[in-house]
Amino acid sequence: MWLTHEDFRTVLASTPLVSIDLVVCNNKGEILLGQRLNRPAKGYWFVPGGRILKNETLDAAFIRLTRTELGQVFERSQARLLDVYEHFYLDTVFGCDEIDTGTHYVVLGYQLLVSDDHVLTPPPDQHGCYRWWKTTEMQDSTEIHENTRVYLKALR
Template structure:
């Protein structure tokens, strides 16, 4: 169920959002990150992911998000739950810090490992660039968002 901007702004202002983050690894152990176009975390490198919609099961949300964020449908049963995380942002999709609602996410982070022959076609609606990052480089780069770096400790 999609919400009008007015109603979604009220939701962002009033409640945490529940989302799934996709921590995607290739056969070299590198992680796929996109550079965010939109608030929150605009301009930072971040894992793909998105909100779970009202009345959407976790399995359905996972399939939708992998299709929308990676261009390839994957099943939640093929992923490993890394944990539950909280993300707090001073801004939101609606406004810069201090000019509107802040954003609070409760995030289910899942690790997916791609086979060497898997082809991805990530869209550019949320991210303007994508690249595979070695984990040591992710840890050291200030442009990789802290919330994304937090997943590194849980990777297997």
């Protein structure tokens, strides 16, 4: 079930969103990141992912999100739960205005390993472009959102 903009504003002002982030790694130890087109974190390089919908199981959400974010279906059993994270943003998908209270996510971070020759075809609606980043590059880059860099600790 999708919410109207007004209903979603009420949700954002009242409660955290629950989401899954996909930390996709290849055999070289690189992580797939996309440059976000939407708020929050617009313009930053970020891992693919998205929110879990009402009455959607974790397994169903994982399948939907891998299909829509990576262009290919993966099962949750193919991934490893890294940890549960909290992400806070000053803005929302609607931008910053006098009624916005920011966005609070409770995030289940999952690592998904793919081979170097595995071809993913992520759609361009959430991220303008994608690239594989070396973890050493990610640690110091101001282009990488801090909520993405936090996953590096769990991968060590």
